[in-house]
Amino acid sequence: MSSSPIFPGPVLVMGAGSVGCYLGGALAASGADVTFVARPRVATALAEHGLTVTDLDGGRAVLAPSALKLASAVPVDLRPALVLLTVKSGATAGAAAELGAALPGGTRVVSMQNGVSNAAVAHAAAPHLCVLPGMVPYNVAELAPGHFHRGTTGHLAAQDDAQLRAWLPAFERAGLALTLHADLRPVQWGKLLLNLNNPVNALSGRPLRDELLERGYRLCLAALMAETCAVLARAGIEPAQVAAVKPALLIRLLRLPTPLFRLVAARMLRIDRQARSSMADDLQIGRPTEIDALCGAVVELAQECGVDAPLNRRMVELVKAAPGALAPGTLKRRLGIG
Numbered sequence: 001m002s003s004s005p006i007f008p009g010p011v012l013v014m015g016a017g018s019v020g021c022y023l024g025g026a027l028a029a030s031g032a033d034v035t036f037v038a039r040p041r042v043a044t045a046l047a048e049h050g051l052t053v054t055d056l057d058g059g060r061a062v063l064a065p066s067a068l069k070l071a072s073a074v075p076v077d078l079r080p081a082l083v084l085l086t087v088k089s090g091a092t093a094g095a096a097a098e099l100g101a102a103l104p105g106g107t108r109v110v111s112m113q114n115g116v117s118n119a120a121v122a123h124a125a126a127p128h129l130c131v132l133p134g135m136v137p138y139n140v141a142e143l144a145p146g147h148f149h150r151g152t153t154g155h156l157a158a159q160d161d162a163q164l165r166a167w168l169p170a171f172e173r174a175g176l177a178l179t180l181h182a183d184l185r186p187v188q189w190g191k192l193l194l195n196l197n198n199p200v201n202a203l204s205g206r207p208l209r210d211e212l213l214e215r216g217y218r219l220c221l222a223a224l225m226a227e228t229c230a231v232l233a234r235a236g237i238e239p240a241q242v243a244a245v246k247p248a249l250l251i252r253l254l255r256l257p258t259p260l261f262r263l264v265a266a267r268m269l270r271i272d273r274q275a276r277s278s279m280a281d282d283l284q285i286g287r288p289t290e291i292d293a294l295c296g297a298v299v300e301l302a303q304e305c306g307v308d309a310p311l312n313r314r315m316v317e318l319v320k321a322a323p324g325a326l327a328p329g330t331l332k333r334r335l336g337i338g
Contacts, residue, residue: 009081020086100126115293151275205325216328
């Protein structure tokens with residue numbers, strides 16, 4: 001790997017799944033020294049096929065197996081300048097504890113995960129590390145063993161930090177535009193609003209674009225978002241605009257008839273036909289989902305505010321029941337949407 005001064009030091013990807021492989025692969029392809037900590041299935045695929053990262057804009061980078069640094073656990077002698085924490089939410093505490101046992105105090109760890117509480121969970125498990133919240137706006141799907149594809153657009157975000165600022169040119173060079181924020185919590189909630197489509201997509205059994213072109217599914221998403229916005233207002237939290245339009249307008253757009261939605265939401269529909277939610281993949285292979293970090297987080301915040309979030313609560317129950325693909329009308333009835 002190149003040792004170009006644009007990279008402040010080695011990178012460790014903790015949890016080389018779809019997001020971890022895409023981010024780490026883009027950095028490695030641009031010259032960064034990247035080590036991937038991966039589960040056996042992913043590690044075997046990378047060792048056999050190498051790592052290919054592609055995107056909906058036609059970008060493509062290929063790393064041969066011999067160019068990859070793979071590990072099953074955090075190497076005890078590694079001193080990364082940056083750690084990208086990309087495990088699923090349920091694995092956060094365990095992964096952070098492993099990082100904490102191996103890495104020196106002050107190591108920068110950016111939680112590039114869904115939900116709003118993973119950075120806090122990681123900090124509690126490894127308090128001597130500097131854990132920063134981050135946000136990945138786009139969908140990444142595993143198209144084939146070792147091939148990870150970004151199917152939507154957006155800019156990465158993270159909590160502002162003096163040492164992290166030194167990484168901005170490196171992320172830019174890798175095609176991973178990164179914006180730093182003084183307060184990431186509104187951005188995290190703004191992203192969570194969009195991620196409420198993950199369970200809708202997973203239960204639809206359809207690719208993202210096909211699902212969004214079906215009004216019944218959009219009505220389910222709009223109802224989940226509206227309920228969440230009401231809870232956030234009760235909590236005094238104003239979600240940031242993460243999509244092309246503000247959340248309130250997005251809810252209105254989702255409720256439009258499909259022919260009109262196609263016209264006014266063309267930018268939203270700029271989605272690869274191959275894109276799907278990671279929750280759909282999880283349900284398909286019987287892996288635990290992140291529903292508790294998404295709809296479950298809304299239910300938890302509602303309880304803290306002394307109100308209920310019945311639609312999000314029912315969605316948690318539905319996903320955990322894993323009923324298989326549901327038609328739009330069936331999903332609406334199961335959620336109690338008229």
